[in-house]
Amino acid sequence: MKLPIKLLLLFFAALLLSCGGKEEKKDDKIKLSSTKKEVQKEPEKSGSASDEVPASERITLDNKGVGEVKDLPLDPEINQEMAARGAEIFKTNCTACHKTDKRFIGPSPKGIMERRSPEWIMNMILDPQLMVEQDRCAKDLLVEFNGAAMANQSMTFEQARDILEYFRTL
Amino acid sequence: MKKIKYLFGSLVALAVMLAGCNQGTNSGNGALSSSAAEKVYVAPGEQDEFYAFLSGGYSGNLTVYGLPSGRMFKEIPVFSQFPTSGYGYSEETKPMLNTSHGFIPWDDLHHPDISQTNGELDGRWIFVNGNNTPRIARVSLKTFETEEIIEIPNSAGNHSSAFITENTEYVIAGTRFSVPVPQRDMSIKEYKGNFKGALSFISVDPENGRMDLKFQVMMPGFNYDLSHPGRGESHGWHFFSTYNTEEANSLMEVNSSQNDKDFIAAINWKKIEEYVNNGGGTKMATNYAHNVYDEHTHTGTSTMKNEVLTVDPTKVPDAVFFLPTPKSPHGCDVDPSGEYIIGAGKLSADLTIHSFTKMLDAIANKKFDGEAYGIPILQYEDVMAGVVKSGGLGPLHTEFDGKGNAYTTFFISSEVVKWELGTWEVIDRKPTYYSVGHLMIPGGNSRKPFGKYVVAMNKITKDRYLPTGPEMEHSAQIYDISGDKMQLIYDFPTHGEPHYAAGCPAELLASNSQKIYRLDENKHPYAVTNPSEARVERDGNVVHIYMSTIRSHFTPDNIEGIKVGDKVYFHITNHEQDFDVPHGFSMIGQNTSEILIMPGQTKTSLWEPKKVGVWPFYCTDFCSALHQEMQGYVRVSPASSNIELSWSLGED
Numbered sequence: 073m074k075l076p077i078k079l080l081l082l083f084f085a086a087l088l089l090s091c092g093g094k095e096e097k098k099d100d101k102i103k104l105s106s107t108k109k110e111v112q113k114e115p116e117k118s119g120s121a122s123d124e125v126p127a128s129e130r131i132t133l134d135n136k137g138v139g140e141v142k143d144l145p146l147d148p149e150i151n152q153e154m155a156a157r158g159a160e161i162f163k164t165n166c167t168a169c170h171k172t173d174k175r176f177i178g179p180s181p182k183g184i185m186e187r188r189s190p191e192w193i194m195n196m197i198l199d200p201q202l203m204v205e206q207d208r209c210a211k212d213l214l215v216e217f218n219g220a221a222m223a224n225q226s227m228t229f230e231q232a233r234d235i236l237e238y239f240r241t242l
Numbered sequence: 243m244k245k246i247k248y249l250f251g252s253l254v255a256l257a258v259m260l261a262g263c264n265q266g267t268n269s270g271n272g273a274l275s276s277s278a279a280e281k282v283y284v285a286p287g288e289q290d291e292f293y294a295f296l297s298g299g300y301s302g303n304l305t306v307y308g309l310p311s312g313r314m315f316k317e318i319p320v321f322s323q324f325p326t327s328g329y330g331y332s333e334e335t336k337p338m339l340n341t342s343h344g345f346i347p348w349d350d351l352h353h354p355d356i357s358q359t360n361g362e363l364d365g366r367w368i369f370v371n372g373n374n375t376p377r378i379a380r381v382s383l384k385t386f387e388t389e390e391i392i393e394i395p396n397s398a399g400n401h402s403s404a405f406i407t408e409n410t411e412y413v414i415a416g417t418r419f420s421v422p423v424p425q426r427d428m429s430i431k432e433y434k435g436n437f438k439g440a441l442s443f444i445s446v447d448p449e450n451g452r453m454d455l456k457f458q459v460m461m462p463g464f465n466y467d468l469s470h471p472g473r474g475e476s477h478g479w480h481f482f483s484t485y486n487t488e489e490a491n492s493l494m495e496v497n498s499s500q501n502d503k504d505f506i507a508a509i510n511w512k513k514i515e516e517y518v519n520n521g522g523g524t525k526m527a528t529n530y531a532h533n534v535y536d537e538h539t540h541t542g543t544s545t546m547k548n549e550v551l552t553v554d555p556t557k558v559p560d561a562v563f564f565l566p567t568p569k570s571p572h573g574c575d576v577d578p579s580g581e582y583i584i585g586a587g588k589l590s591a592d593l594t595i596h597s598f599t600k601m602l603d604a605i606a607n608k609k610f611d612g613e614a615y616g617i618p619i620l621q622y623e624d625v626m627a628g629v630v631k632s633g634g635l636g637p638l639h640t641e642f643d644g645k646g647n648a649y650t651t652f653f654i655s656s657e658v659v660k661w662e663l664g665t666w667e668v669i670d671r672k673p674t675y676y677s678v679g680h681l682m683i684p685g686g687n688s689r690k691p692f693g694k695y696v697v698a699m700n701k702i703t704k705d706r707y708l709p710t711g712p713e714m715e716h717s718a719q720i721y722d723i724s725g726d727k728m729q730l731i732y733d734f735p736t737h738g739e740p741h742y743a744a745g746c747p748a749e750l751l752a753s754n755s756q757k758i759y760r761l762d763e764n765k766h767p768y769a770v771t772n773p774s775e776a777r778v779e780r781d782g783n784v785v786h787i788y789m790s791t792i793r794s795h796f797t798p799d800n801i802e803g804i805k806v807g808d809k810v811y812f813h814i815t816n817h818e819q820d821f822d823v824p825h826g827f828s829m830i831g832q833n834t835s836e837i838l839i840m841p842g843q844t845k846t847s848l849w850e851p852k853k854v855g856v857w858p859f860y861c862t863d864f865c866s867a868l869h870q871e872m873q874g875y876v877r878v879s880p881a882s883s884n885i886e887l888s889w890s891l892g893e894d
Contacts (some may be wrong), residue, residue, distance in 0.1 A: 163772045163774070164761060164762070164771050164772045164817075165761070165817070165819065167772055167773050167774065168772075168773045168790060168791075168792040168795075168797060168817050169792060176892065177795065218868065219866075219867040219868060220793065220794065220866070220867075220868055221793065221866055221867065223792055223793050223818055223819070223820055223823070224819070224820040225818075225819040225820065226758065226819040226820060227819075
């Protein structure tokens with residue numbers, strides 16, 4: 073007869089516990105040890121060198137990407153008129169996923185000129201689907217960003233060029 | 243000898259049998275059915291040769307098919323609410339279904355007709371009629387969306403509609419049921435001599451297609467069943483079949499079939515147009531809705547009109563005549579040259595063909611057989627060009643192949659009969675399955691038909707497909723008509739009840755078909771053109787949520803401060819600018835349908851929350867690999883709550 077009483081007590085204890093939080097606190101009830109290990113992840117020798125650095129941090133300035141833009145020399149001077157137009161186009165067509173101050177659905181364009189070639193950026197804006205299919209870096213970015221495929225916003229060459237000029241100002 | 247005779251007899255019998263078998267293999271199943279399969283086979287990834295627009299009848303909508311494959315591409319909502327896209331449910335499209343009787347969620351869509359220039363299909367718009375609460379709609383063949391609906395006053399059972407003249411000057415709509423004009427409280431038994439049949443001429447703006455009810459010809463109280471425009475030499479005339487010239491008001495089945503001949507009414511609309519332009523006609527007070535959808539604001543607006551110009555046909559000299567036509571004619575079709583007007587006497591076996599030239603001659607020589615309510619009746623023999631003695635029963639509709647042949651459906655004998663214009667000889671006949679109504683040859687109602695296929699639209703399906711309970715979709719058959727003999731090549735189910743259809747070559751429309759709405763052309767008053775404009779505003783108990791979407795999130799996706807009893811409008815702008823990436827929206831417990839928002843478009847969905855809680859919404863169209871993540875929450879607090887409005891995306 074002792075056992076049932078113990079069980080009953082336990083039951084009440086559980087009930088009290090579950091009722092306890094009137095304040096609906098934000099508390100992670102799921103804890104995985106693997107999430108902690110991320111920091112101490114050792115580079116695996118089996119993968120290619122590019123696997124070690126996340127695609128968003130990789131520097132691929134020699135890669136022009138795949139698409140219609142093959143060679144795009146930039147004027148040393150930033151064209152402010154183009155950049156201003158580009159900022160507007162970016163605001164309307166891109167800010168749903170890209171923020172200049174942080175990583176969002178996709179990477180931030182801040183500092184992109186130090187990582188990617190102008191041609192790569194243009195090709196990515198103009199035909200993201202082709203890039204994801206055929207460009208290694210674009211493909212890795214898709215994986216890194218959770219499979220959120222970049223939308224083709226049907227930009228003209230000029231519009232994409234204005235956006236690129238805007239990126240130079242960031 | 244007896245034995246020899248017997249043997250000889252057997253040999254003859256065997257020979258006959260062999261010959262029979264031989265014939266069987268020549269014209270029969272094996273070789274031909276494989277060639278039929280080749281004719282309709284459109285390989286994966288390839289596209290059809292023709293568009294076909296089949297009316298949906300009591301579905302109220304228009305369906306788009308490919309020929310020769312018989313594959314259905316789309317259902318275009320016109321007169322009926324359509325939860326698939328939210329048409330008639332979204333705030334923007336509700337006005338499209340407004341009428342003088344208030345909001346009507348449905349109609350009976352009968353006859354599509356593609357716009358023409360110089361008598362040839364030009365592929366700009368397709369016009370259709372709503373039969374029950376008389377309306378005409380214009381559907382854009384660029385967006386494949388309903389852009390305009392105009393109600394027709396003084397009309398009832400809007401059936402001899404919507405047929406367009408050869409330069410799309412007018413879309414013409416005739417009443418099937420005559421009614422008191424203006425409507426009033428009177429005895430039904432006083433029908434005869436008192437009811438009127440209104441034939442409406444709706445002008446079409448050549449630039450934007452906008453419709454305007456220019457005038458109505460107030461005809462005697464007959465039933466105006468079907469109609470077609472003149473073309474070529476007869477351009478400027480329009481022909482209507484009539485029945486119930488008895489003017490019976492009850493047991494019509496018997497009482498409307500007493501006269502041996504009814505009429506085809508020939509209307510010289512150019513003369514009436516001139517009369518009206520010179521100040522003729524009488525303005526009459528009335529009430530009807532005119533609903534226009536603006537492609538840039540993505541919004542329909544309904545305007546009530548209160549006047550119509552009516553014309554007494556007896557006041558316009560030489561404008562209206564009656565051509566006696568046997569046996570309650572149904573179909574009234576005009577051949578590509580415009581010379582022949584074919585009346586299909588549905589209670590007879592024969593077709594009556596009138597000659598336009600003979601008609602003009604009879605008018606010039608005043609060969610009248612009498613008059614009906616002051617309208618001259620021409621002598622039957624003087625206008626009749628020929629009779630097709632078909633041997634079939636119950637002729638209904640005729641289309642043309644542009645090579646001198648006509649194809650007529652016979653409802654009672656379930657067949658399509660091919661005959662030759664001019665000689666009136668029957669060339670071929672093929673059964674349909676079953677009880678065929680209309681038929682359609684692409685361009686078959688124009689100066690330039692594309693006579694490769696004819697589609698027969700049947701009223702009865704029975705054993706054609708696997709049974710699906712008592713109700714089955716109507717069957718259609720495709721025949722190859724490129725040779726001398728028609729060949730049945732395919733059989734496919736339709737949607738609703740197709741009455742008429744219209745078809746055209748694919749290249750006329752495919753390259754103009756719009757892919758997206760441009761975000762920078764979006765003039766919707768509640769649009770958000772960039773996500774930073776997304777916000778929530780309260781005005782009393784009305785809350786406007788300005789929301790944007792792109793693969794795969796809503797901005798904002800967390801909203802608080804909504805209260806029980808609020809009227810919450812979700813105004814959602816799809817920021818995609820890529821072909822075929824719509825997003826959907828639906829809210830739990832919402833008393834309406836979802837909405838489907840095309841790239842660059844804004845649509846509005848109303849939600850009136852009744853329960854406190856945290857309620858999710860989500861995207862209904864599988865949009866990307868992260869579609870399942872495309873969702874959000876709205877917190878609903880008690881009506882008395884003072885929680886401030888707040889909204890966010892991706893913030894802690």
